[in-house]
Amino acid sequence: MNRIGKAYETKFRTVLGQLRARKMDQGVNWLMTRARYLSQREGITPAHALAEVHGRLLETKRSFLRDHPRENGDNATHGSVTKAFLCDAGLGGLARWLRASGYEAIWIPDIDDDDLLREGVRLDAIILTTDSMLMERRVLRDGIIPAVWVPPTLTMLEQLALIFQELDLEMRDSRCMSCGGEMIEIDKEAVRDRIPPRTLKWLNEFFECRQCGKLFWHGTHWQRITSRLKAV
Numbered sequence: 001m002n003r004i005g006k007a008y009e010t011k012f013r014t015v016l017g018q019l020r021a022r023k024m025d026q027g028v029n030w031l032m033t034r035a036r037y038l039s040q041r042e043g044i045t046p047a048h049a050l051a052e053v054h055g056r057l058l059e060t061k062r063s064f065l066r067d068h069p070r071e072n073g074d075n076a077t078h079g080s081v082t083k084a085f086l087c088d089a090g091l092g093g094l095a096r097w098l099r100a101s102g103y104e105a106i107w108i109p110d111i112d113d114d115d116l117l118r119e120g121v122r123l124d125a126i127i128l129t130t131d132s133m134l135m136e137r138r139v140l141r142d143g144i145i146p147a148v149w150v151p152p153t154l155t156m157l158e159q160l161a162l163i164f165q166e167l168d169l170e171m172r173d174s175r176c177m178s179c180g181g182e183m184i185e186i187d188k189e190a191v192r193d194r195i196p197p198r199t200l201k202w203l204n205e206f207f208e209c210r211q212c213g214k215l216f217w218h219g220t221h222w223q224r225i226t227s228r229l230k231a232v
């Protein structure tokens with residue numbers, strides 16, 4: 001089987017575990033077969049079909065968790081991610097939007113695999129990677145270092161939605177997209193000369209990063225992203 005297929009197999013296994021499925025191997029095989037069938041029937045790529053099947057599985061998980069709210073406490077993950085995310089070299093855009101969603105996200109350009117794993121341990125972070133080969137390393141596959149594989153075929157927004165679904169995240173107060181610093185609301189008049197006139201006309205809420213001093217506002221791009229996220 002190819003690497004993308006293998007990476008999805010791992011994902012399926014994780015979700016089935018959260019659903020407390022008894023016949024794990026059979027379940028995984030069934031999902032893989034379903035994806036193959038879907039790919040043939042719909043004429044979509046195998047990767048796309050696997051993403052579809054995975055998306056539906058996550059929906060199942062969500063309704064399962066809703067109907068069985070934290071009986072054993074072992075799946076009580078909703079909104080409780082407190083660790084930082086460590087994004088691999090290809091996921092700079094995702095890191096920015098995770099910060100905008102209120103999560104701590106570290107992105108180190110050009111970091112190699114071994115350093116990424118080392119940093120993950122040092123920072124006690126959740127590794128996000130598009131590298132399915134990396135996911136085959138024992139420390140990630142066995143969950144010794146928490147990691148989520150992000151299919152490289154997804155758009156940034158789809159990646160973000162996937163992370164939200166897989167880890168049951170919810171939107172928090174935005175952090176600075178550049179440095180992850182805390183934001184404070186700032187008086188419009190005080191920063192009037194730093195805002196484009198057109199933005200000044202239709203927005204009243206402005207935020208400044210305590211750490212790097214950058215100015216942010218919830219413009220059209222931000223509103224588009226958050227409304228798509230809410231839809232997910």
Ligand SMILES: [Zn+2]
Pocket residue numbers: 176177178179180181209210211212213214
């Ligand atoms: Zn900042």
